[in-house]
Amino acid sequence: MNGLITWRIAILGMLMPFVVSMMMVWVIHPVIVRVALMKDIVDKPCYRKLQRKPVPVLGGMAVYFGIVVGAGVVSVFFDSFALFTCIVALTMMLYVGLMDDILGLSPVVRLVLEVAMIAFVVKMDLTNMNDMHGIFGIGKLPVYLSLPLSAIAGCGIINSINLIDGVDGLSSGFCTMACIVFGIVFACSFDGTMAIMAFLAAGALVPFFLHNVFGVKTKMFIGDAGTLMLGMLMVIFCLHAIDNTSKVQAQFTNMSVVAFCLSVLSIPVFDTLRVMTARMIKGVSPFEPDKSHLHHLFIEMGFSHAGTTFMECSLGCVNMLVWLVAYQLGGSATVQFVVVVLLGLMTTCGVYYTVRRLNRNRLPYRTLRWLARKSHVEHGKLYLWIRDFLDRH
Numbered sequence: 437m438n439g440l441i442t443w444r445i446a447i448l449g450m451l452m453p454f455v456v457s458m459m460m461v462w463v464i465h466p467v468i469v470r471v472a473l474m475k476d477i478v479d480k481p482c483y484r485k486l487q488r489k490p491v492p493v494l495g496g497m498a499v500y501f502g503i504v505v506g507a508g509v510v511s512v513f514f515d516s517f518a519l520f521t522c523i524v525a526l527t528m529m530l531y532v533g534l535m536d537d538i539l540g541l542s543p544v545v546r547l548v549l550e551v552a553m554i555a556f557v558v559k560m561d562l563t564n565m566n567d568m569h570g571i572f573g574i575g576k577l578p579v580y581l582s583l584p585l586s587a588i589a590g591c592g593i594i595n596s597i598n599l600i601d602g603v604d605g606l607s608s609g610f611c612t613m614a615c616i617v618f619g620i621v622f623a624c625s626f627d628g629t630m631a632i633m634a635f636l637a638a639g640a641l642v643p644f645f646l647h648n649v650f651g652v653k654t655k656m657f658i659g660d661a662g663t664l665m666l667g668m669l670m671v672i673f674c675l676h677a678i679d680n681t682s683k684v685q686a687q688f689t690n691m692s693v694v695a696f697c698l699s700v701l702s703i704p705v706f707d708t709l710r711v712m713t714a715r716m717i718k719g720v721s722p723f724e725p726d727k728s729h730l731h732h733l734f735i736e737m738g739f740s741h742a743g744t745t746f747m748e749c750s751l752g753c754v755n756m757l758v759w760l761v762a763y764q765l766g767g768s769a770t771v772q773f774v775v776v777v778l779l780g781l782m783t784t785c786g787v788y789y790t791v792r793r794l795n796r797n798r799l800p801y802r803t804l805r806w807l808a809r810k811s812h813v814e815h816g817k818l819y820l821w822i823r824d825f826l827d828r829h
Contacts, residue, residue: 495648649745
């Protein structure tokens, strides 16, 4: 009986933040769209952009509003004071992103600000990537290794989320999936603070995702403000999961929390590593924008934006599923980590370079082209109904 009550409380703890933040964004989204259009805060088309007309770029504000107001409402029922660090970090990254969207910041300035916010979270929450939990026999790391690792890995995660924001619904859809996965694991580990934060973010992202994918009049991009904020959130989740005081590791003793976090974020992380490495090999800056990301490949093949988002999120699900199988079969921390790394390389580098070299007359390429054509559902009755509903509300 007590177990049943505990699970009911846990389910309520997951659903309430999700629903509250979702409702907040549903209300504020059209208001922010009007403000962005009125103030000309829009993303204008250019040679490397995929849209054909200016689109409002303040979606991050809507998501932030849902998370913060949702946290305030939830605090009536749950002790959410521990969310203070998260809210401050997200607020600062939102402002950094807004300055980048409106004024433009150099990569160096952005990198310095990202490191500063990661250091803030490490200091306030006393969490960092200080334990490999048995990968290659490595346990707790000394401070002079764990702090630089936290900064480097954290900046990598933030920028990988930022760089996948090139297709409607991709960054928001991927982060919604990641937040739900992190939220479930945190809830099962009785880490209530992180579980609430994860479901607040997931709920806030759902309305934005729908408007971003289906809307015409209400379409809005999440912008650097939103992607930097979401990237920071992913970093916070990883820091809490990997730290040597991790409740996740304590609850699931045979789980490699490092491999788990990497499996969730494998697609943006490995795709970003591939792109930046390729740029440096060519002798250009790793921050030089181009059209060599995985989502550009799918678009070039003829996939719709929704189809591209589905394909990349599906690859992410495959990576997480294979990691789960390795974990459930009793694989060691090293085995889980190696499996995730190899699969991450296969589903990003392997897919990208294999498809680039496919003979266009052979069956594999023709099959992908067939899938690409099937992904265009923009004129389907359900798609049009959702679009009209969103544009009216």
